[in-house]
Amino acid sequence: MSVETHGISVGIERSGSKFYMTFVAVGKLTHEDYQYMVPMLESAIAGVDEPEINVLADITELEGWELRAAWDDLKIGIAHGKSFEKIAIVGEGKLQQWMAKIADWFTPYDAKFFDSKKQAREWLND
Template structure:
């Protein structure tokens, strides 16, 4: 399940994911949030929190994720991924070169730092924080 997170500026689509993600989560929540953030803007930022209850993505959700990333490729200004799932952080590190814009991963204990980074002036630092 994907839920919208409140308290972010309009240029940030902020979501939290838990459980097993389905295509419908993207169609009903994430894609509309991204489209709303893009209204009147050339670039947006993403704050994506994958909590301890996050398990996996169904194939349809993975396909929607790929389509969303490719269809807005040049519009990603920054992406903050907050998770303690090491396999997710590692995957992002491996595929970072495919993502336009700045990408940083943060452990859950540094979620406030991730929020500050994504809403502030993005620093050209794309190292993984532990």
């Protein structure tokens, strides 16, 4: 019997003088993963009048979403999309790079794909 690991971890990092949120997605995300993550995101931006959030999203171990989880992800974008300024997506492979381009086309924030966290952090610090 194998146990599949999946979920989202959320954190805050500092690079130089800038702070940004970090997301690490692992495995195939479920609706339950979003039920845990969304309150953390909302509490992190609560009380900030006009948040301008930069994000480092590591999807190197992401295997996809369940349909309901994909819907949850879309709802976050609709509810909080204007709060995000830049999202640096770190991943590997053409599929993940394509996903980042789709995010950039359909969202109000600037999303860009990177092969390394170092490059992503540099872009977030510009």
